[in-house]
Amino acid sequence: MTTRSDTIQAALDWFDAGHFLAELRRRVARRTESQRSDAHDELLAYLEDEIGPALSGSGFAWRLLDNPSGGVPFLYAERHEDVNRPTILTYGHGDVVLGHDAQWRSGLSPWTVVVDGDRWYGRGTADNKGQHSLNLAALAQVLAARGSLGFNVKVLLEMGEETGSPGLRALCERERATFAADVLIASDGPRLSAHRPTLFLGSRGAFNFDLSVDLREGAHHSGNWGGLLANPGTILANAIASMVDGRGRILVEGLRPPPIPASVRAALADIEPGEPGGPEIDRDWGEPGLTPAERVFGWNALEVLAFRTGNPEHPVNAIPPRASAHLQVRFVAGCDHTAFIAALRAHLDRRGLAAVRVAAARSEVMRATRLDPGHPWVQRVAASIERTTGARPAILPNLGGSLPNDCFAEALALPTVWIPHSYPACSQHAPNEHLLGSVAREGLAIMTGLFHDLGEAAAAE
Numbered sequence: 001m002t003t004r005s006d007t008i009q010a011a012l013d014w015f016d017a018g019h020f021l022a023e024l025r026r027r028v029a030r031r032t033e034s035q036r037s038d039a040h041d042e043l044l045a046y047l048e049d050e051i052g053p054a055l056s057g058s059g060f061a062w063r064l065l066d067n068p069s070g071g072v073p074f075l076y077a078e079r080h081e082d083v084n085r086p087t088i089l090t091y092g093h094g095d096v097v098l099g100h101d102a103q104w105r106s107g108l109s110p111w112t113v114v115v116d117g118d119r120w121y122g123r124g125t126a127d128n129k130g131q132h133s134l135n136l137a138a139l140a141q142v143l144a145a146r147g148s149l150g151f152n153v154k155v156l157l158e159m160g161e162e163t164g165s166p167g168l169r170a171l172c173e174r175e176r177a178t179f180a181a182d183v184l185i186a187s188d189g190p191r192l193s194a195h196r197p198t199l200f201l202g203s204r205g206a207f208n209f210d211l212s213v214d215l216r217e218g219a220h221h222s223g224n225w226g227g228l229l230a231n232p233g234t235i236l237a238n239a240i241a242s243m244v245d246g247r248g249r250i251l252v253e254g255l256r257p258p259p260i261p262a263s264v265r266a267a268l269a270d271i272e273p274g275e276p277g278g279p280e281i282d283r284d285w286g287e288p289g290l291t292p293a294e295r296v297f298g299w300n301a302l303e304v305l306a307f308r309t310g311n312p313e314h315p316v317n318a319i320p321p322r323a324s325a326h327l328q329v330r331f332v333a334g335c336d337h338t339a340f341i342a343a344l345r346a347h348l349d350r351r352g353l354a355a356v357r358v359a360a361a362r363s364e365v366m367r368a369t370r371l372d373p374g375h376p377w378v379q380r381v382a383a384s385i386e387r388t389t390g391a392r393p394a395i396l397p398n399l400g401g402s403l404p405n406d407c408f409a410e411a412l413a414l415p416t417v418w419i420p421h422s423y424p425a426c427s428q429h430a431p432n433e434h435l436l437g438s439v440a441r442e443g444l445a446i447m448t449g450l451f452h453d454l455g456e457a458a459a460a461e
C-alpha cells in the first residue's frame, strides 16, 4: 500500500521529469481563442483530441454535450467507482483570450511555452490550461498509486468562458441529474499571493449601469447662457456625489450589502490584499471601519468607470446639451441585483434628480456567490492543504472579481471550493501571461494530497 507521501512524491517526480511541462506545451500550442469567430475547429479539437483521450487513459468515459446556446459543445467525463462514495464535480475551461501575438515581449509567443526562471510564459498557462491540467494530472497520479480513487469524479470542460460562458448555466439546469455531486472542486484565478495557498468559495457579482442627463438639442455659449441654462454635467456630477461620497462610501441604501457575517469576518482576519509591484492600497478609501480585506471581499463597491460631458479632448466655452456616465456595482452574496435600478431611481427622485435617467447596461450581470467558510467541505479541503504544505491556506469567502460560479452554486446547488494555482501578477488576459513553475509544482502536490485524502476519508466513512 502506497502512503500519502509516496503518492505526492511520485507526482512531484513526474513533474520534475518534465512531463507536466510537455503536456502544457502541447495544450498551449492549440490556439483556442474563443473570442475569434473562426476558432470553432480548434476549440472542438482541444476537447476531442487532447482532453478526451487523456481522460480515457485515466479510466474516464467521456462524451460531448450539446451547448444550449448553439456554441461549441462541452466535454463531460465521468469515472464512477461506488454509489456509496462521494462524488466530486470538477470544471475547467480550455479556451483562452486572444493571443495578441505582437504585444508579447521579444522572444515570447502566446503559443509556445517559454521557461524563463520560474516563469512559464504562454497564453493559457495560468488561465486555465495549466490549472485544469494540474488537477487532471493529480487525479491520474492518485489513480496510478492506489488503483482506484476511492470516490467518484465528474469532469466538465467548457470552451467559452472568455466570452461569458454562453450556455453553461442552461446546461447545468438541463443536466442537473448528470452533474449531481457532493461538491465542486475546481481551479481558476489567482491565489491571494504567490506564496500563500488559497481557497476561494465564490465570487463577487458585477452589475453595470448607465446614468444620463439629456436636456436639449445642441450646446449654447456659456457667456450668453451661463446662469440661465441647467448644465447636465453639473447635474450628473451631483447625482453621482449623492450616490457615493468622496472616499468611495456607498450612500444608496439599496446598494449596500447586509452586515458581514461573523464567519466571513473571521476568515478575512488574516488576509492582507495587495501584491508587490501592484498599486498601493488607499487606507482611507471605502467603507469606514472595514479592513482592506473586508472592503474587497466582504463589501460592495460602487465605481465610476467613465464620465463624459461636452468634448473632454477639446473643451469649448459652451454649456453641453448632455452628460453620461457608466458605473458598476461589485456586490457580495446576499444582495439582490434585480432591485438595484429601482433603488437608484427612488434615490434620485427623492433628491429632485428626476432629470437623471438610470438604466441597466447591456452587459451581462455576473451573479454573486459565497459558500460559508465554516462549511465542512471548506474545513476538509483546508486541512488537507495544511497537511501537504505545512501552512494554513488563505480562505477567501469569495474572489473580488467574477467567475461563472453561480452555475454550480445556484443551478446545481453545490458547495463550491476553488483552489487557484496562479498568482495576481500572472498577466492573465494580457501579453506575457505566465504560470509560476514553483506554484504549479506545489499545486500538483496540493491536489494529489487532496485527492488522496478524499479517497481515504471516504473509505473510513
Ligand SMILES: [Zn+2]
Binding pocket: 127, 162, 428, 429
Ligand atoms: Zn480568463
